[in-house]
Amino acid sequence: EAGVTQFPSHSVIEKGQTVTLRCDPISGHDNLYWYRRVMGKEIKFLLHFVKESKQDESGMPNNRFLAERTGGTYSTLKVQPAELEDSGVYFCASNQQENTEAFFGQGTRLTVV
Amino acid sequence: AQSVAQPEDQVNVAEGNPLTVKCTYSVSGNPYLFWYVQYPNRGLQFLLKYITGDNLVKGSYGFEAEFNKSQTSFHLKKPSALVSDSALYFCAAPVSNRKLIWGLGTSLAVNP
Numbered sequence: 407e408a409g410v411t412q413f414p415s416h417s418v419i420e421k422g423q424t425v426t427l428r429c430d431p432i433s434g435h436d437n438l439y440w441y442r443r444v445m446g447k448e449i450k451f452l453l454h455f456v457k458e459s460k461q462d463e464s465g466m467p468n469n470r471f472l473a474e475r476t477g478g479t480y481s482t483l484k485v486q487p488a489e490l491e492d493s494g495v496y497f498c499a500s501n502q503q504e505n506t507e508a509f510f511g512q513g514t515r516l517t518v519v
Numbered sequence: 520a521q522s523v524a525q526p527e528d529q530v531n532v533a534e535g536n537p538l539t540v541k542c543t544y545s546v547s548g549n550p551y552l553f554w555y556v557q558y559p560n561r562g563l564q565f566l567l568k569y570i571t572g573d574n575l576v577k578g579s580y581g582f583e584a585e586f587n588k589s590q591t592s593f594h595l596k597k598p599s600a601l602v603s604d605s606a607l608y609f610c611a612a613p614v615s616n617r618k619l620i621w622g623l624g625t626s627l628a629v630n631p
Contacts, residue, residue: 504617512562
């Protein structure tokens, strides 16, 4: 069974550019989460999808971040325009039932220069 | 505010010695608690969880954790450390809407 996959693994972009991160959850997992770890800080929740619906987007930093999960399968997280403080590792996770362990992807390391 | 704390940035142990990575929590209700590990250049990997029942939870790679309600702790332990256990360890707890809150992480270095 394939795990959670994220693409790209690394991205270096200039301030003001746009970047789109992709996450493919484990097949059949209704819950999909995005998290971010800025260097030296704790991992922080960004948002939670249940199928194609945004269940909780309270962690999204601002309106430069847009997440979608059309069809309830893969998800994208777009940052437009990117700022220096957006640099960090973006993790995606999925699970079938809430409060069970979530399976994480390898993360996308985003560097904004 | 609900929180998870890992008081140690780094833990160093010699191979073969027991290891402990500390975690304390402050969450409402009956806590669910998780440990994840991140090996170099890898994603977060689930190690073990406490939901209810036995306070001593056994997980992957010989790790275990002890839930202590009175001390609000969930320390990760292993009787005999391996060099390959060197990694970044995270304690986490789900809160409202099931999102996870995390400790800052503890870097474990096992010296040969």
